Amino acid sequence: MELLLEPVDCNETSCRLQLGLQEALVNAVRHGNAGDPRKCLRIRRILTPNWLIWQIQDEGDGLSSDARLGCLPDQVDANHGRGLFLMHQCFDDIRWSRRGNRVQLACRRPGSSQSAISAAGSQGLSTLP
Secondary structure, three states, rough: OOOOOOOOOOOOHHHHHHHHHHHHHHHHHHHHOOOOOOOOOEEEEEEOOOEEEEEEEOOOOOOOOHHOOOOOOOOOOOOOHHHHHHHHHHEEEEEEOOOOEEEEEEHHHHHHHHHHHHHHOOOOOOOOO
């Protein structure tokens, strides 16, 4: 986790991103790879001038598009359902591959000019195939 968060120099941002990355990694292992130790995760860290981006891919069948929403479960005491909500709270942009077995999590770089990001839109963020 330290290596993934290495480029983040703001402690508050680092803690927030660590929570989101942990949720994404746990979901990929538990749900995507069904806890199978023979299956692997592919993790990429991409750094652009305005964005910190992580891609996490598992070997599972993928999450259906209707299950990708970051909503809390209806029942507050439910055992599952908060991970995607937390991920959406921790990152500025989340994108999924069509298959649903790869997620891209992006955070605006702390200190990057908001006007520069707004002018560029999502420049630097890739669309997942």
